[in-house]
Amino acid sequence: MRRKNWMKVLVTGGAGYIGSHTCKYLAERGHSVVTYDNLSTGHRELVKWGPFVHGDIRDYASLRRAIHTHEPDGLIHFASVIAVGESVQNPGLYYDINCMGSLTIMQVLRDEGVRPLVVSGSAAVYGLPNVCPVGESAVTNPINPYGRTKLVMEWMLADFEVAHKLPWVALRYFNASGADADGETGEWHEPETHLIPNVLRAVRGGQELKVFGNDYSTPDGTCIRDYIHVSDLAAAHVAALEHLLAGRPSTSINLGTGRGVSVAEIIAKASQVTGKPVPYTVYPRRPGDPAMLVADPARGREVLGWEAKYSDLETILSSAWAWECAGKTAH
Numbered sequence: 001m002r003r004k005n006w007m008k009v010l011v012t013g014g015a016g017y018i019g020s021h022t023c024k025y026l027a028e029r030g031h032s033v034v035t036y037d038n039l040s041t042g043h044r045e046l047v048k049w050g051p052f053v054h055g056d057i058r059d060y061a062s063l064r065r066a067i068h069t070h071e072p073d074g075l076i077h078f079a080s081v082i083a084v085g086e087s088v089q090n091p092g093l094y095y096d097i098n099c100m101g102s103l104t105i106m107q108v109l110r111d112e113g114v115r116p117l118v119v120s121g122s123a124a125v126y127g128l129p130n131v132c133p134v135g136e137s138a139v140t141n142p143i144n145p146y147g148r149t150k151l152v153m154e155w156m157l158a159d160f161e162v163a164h165k166l167p168w169v170a171l172r173y174f175n176a177s178g179a180d181a182d183g184e185t186g187e188w189h190e191p192e193t194h195l196i197p198n199v200l201r202a203v204r205g206g207q208e209l210k211v212f213g214n215d216y217s218t219p220d221g222t223c224i225r226d227y228i229h230v231s232d233l234a235a236a237h238v239a240a241l242e243h244l245l246a247g248r249p250s251t252s253i254n255l256g257t258g259r260g261v262s263v264a265e266i267i268a269k270a271s272q273v274t275g276k277p278v279p280y281t282v283y284p285r286r287p288g289d290p291a292m293l294v295a296d297p298a299r300g301r302e303v304l305g306w307e308a309k310y311s312d313l314e315t316i317l318s319s320a321w322a323w324e325c326a327g328k329t330a331h
């Protein structure tokens with residue numbers, strides 16, 4: 001497989017949160033980026049680092065045309081629906097976009113010429129793991145449709161590799177968080193289901209913060225998660241693509257820090273960073289929330305030479321707060 005310093009990358013979902021940070025990261029390193037997105041949840045304003053193709057990943061002809069026209073060296077695939085609760089209410093949408101859409105990408109690559117594919121996996125493939133920290137050899141047993149769609153995608157990738165030699169890396173993120181250090185992009189989901197932006201919106205007085213459960217078997221009773229800065233995620237995608245372009249093997253890799261942070265710790269730190277109190281209300285536990293979910297990051301280090309650099313709580317919260325205060329998100 002060819003190895004060169006410069007790559008052209010087609011990014012599906014590049015108008016979204018993690019995709020836009022990855023486009024910026026690629027462009028800053030001199031790579032060429034094409035965003036392919038249907039703007040269903042993404043934002044045209046966040047496509048700043050290369051051409052934009054408006055298209056759906058389930059549209060075989062449109063995607064094939066984009067790949068034929070732009071001839072990327074590789075693809076990074078973020079396009080997805082992402083809300084666990086919605087996936088329970090509307091599983092058809094999730095299987096359609098996350099499974100059929102991913103299948104369409106693989107079929108286009110099969111027919112247009114295989115090239116490396118890096119995809120957004122998720123810690124949701126593990127369900128309620130009985131080990132902590134969670135390594136890639138932990139049992140995959142997703143407990144909701146969202147997690148199942150991510151696991152099915154990985155199974156399809158393994159089958160396409162056997163049949164069509166499609167090289168792939170699935171990056172299983174834990175909790176993506178934070179925003180671009182220059183404020184050029186940030187987290188912009190509507191509705192927002194993630195804790196940190198919701199903590200910051202509560203600080204600004206926009207909405208109530210709900211804390212689901214404070215009676216878990218953790219030191220302060222609130223759930224513990226592994227927060228990984230979005231710029232660290234961006235770097236891992238580029239490292240994964242370079243790994244594949246160098247002819248190294250397909251694999252699944254957890255992306256996290258190995259450090260657990262509780263909801264109460266986030267609230268306390270957010271209060272410190274913003275200089276304001278965080279009003280919140282405690283609600284009963286949500287079904288399906290494990291007390292603790294923390295990645296074992298060893299494999300990312302060994303296989304990709306990747307390590308989180310920006311994922312300390314101070315950097316995560318101050319970058320997210322700066323983005324929130326810039327008022328670019330419409331809420």
Ligand SMILES: NC(=O)c1ccc[n+]([C@@H]2O[C@H](COP(=O)([O-])OP(=O)(O)OC[C@H]3O[C@@H](n4cnc5c(N)ncnc54)[C@H](O)[C@@H]3O)[C@@H](O)[C@H]2O)c1
Nearest residue numbers: 013015016017018038039040041042056057079080120176
């Ligand atoms: N945010 C997290 O904490 C997290 C954690 C684990 C995994 N992930 C995964 O990371 C990826 C990106 O997440 P995000 O937070 O940036 O989400 P996002 O909603 O901000 O971005 C998703 C992008 O995909 C686009 N898209 C959706 N359906 C499409 C379709 N059918 N065709 C073309 N484009 C489509 C949207 O318009 C949007 O721009 C997703 O695959 C998600 O499952 C996210």
